[in-house]
Amino acid sequence: DAKTTQPPSMDCAEGRAANLPCNHSTISGNEYVYWYRQIHSQGPQYIIHGLKNNETNEMASLIITEDRKSSTLILPHATLRDTAVYYCIVRAPGGSGGYNKLIFGAGTRLAVHP
Amino acid sequence: DTGVSQNPRHKITKRGQNVTFRCDPISEHNRLYWYRQTLGQGPEFLTYFQNEAQLEKSRLLSDRFSAERPKGSFSTLEIQRTEQGDSAMYLCASSVTGGGNTIYFGEGSWLTVV
DSSP states (O other), rough: OOOOOOOOOEEETSOEEEEEEEEOOOTTOEEEEEEEOOOOTTEEEEEEEESSEEESSSSEEEEEEETSSHHHEEEOOOOOOOOOOOOEEEEOTTTTTOOOOOOOOOEEEEEEEO | OOOOEOOOOOEEEEOOEEEEEEEOSSTOEEEEEEEEOOOOOOOOOEEEEEEEEEEETTTTTTEEEEEETTSSOOEEEEEEEEOOOGGGEEEEEEEOOOOOOOEEEEOOOEEEEE
């Protein structure tokens, strides 16, 4: 799996958008970008994933650049409960004949403050 | 609750004792993963099952560690002759086979070896 690069920490004011960047310059054509977060002492929580197009769900939006070498996770209105470590992971699809585990890096520690 | 369930959530044991953790995956998820996470680090992959078959083991999984998934449903992770370095959170995750196959994590089992 391709490696990703994320800033070690970021701050965000409550109510503002949090934009978390991720570089994945060696991503392959069939590899997806996944985002998970981990709130202190809990298991990782799936947020969103995408291949080429931008994606949005009830938790966040994922913006992937046209060359797919970087992406941004957007939390549109951050709350104190969004304080967590956010992991950007590149992963090939498993398909019926294989599988692909998630390989975690150090992630970005996001602190949302009042 | 239909998520991944792990028991016990917390375990304190004396060095040299054996411990066992149980994981109940999401219903009908045939893929099951174990990870380990120490303080300040991202989760590290330990092993993977598809149904009852253990298909991959990390080098982190020393011979004191054994994982089973006898009927392709729940799984157990046993650590024999525990050492202080085994203190960590042990995470279980599951997914389906095929397209998407997003991996969902449990809340983890904390192990403290004293």
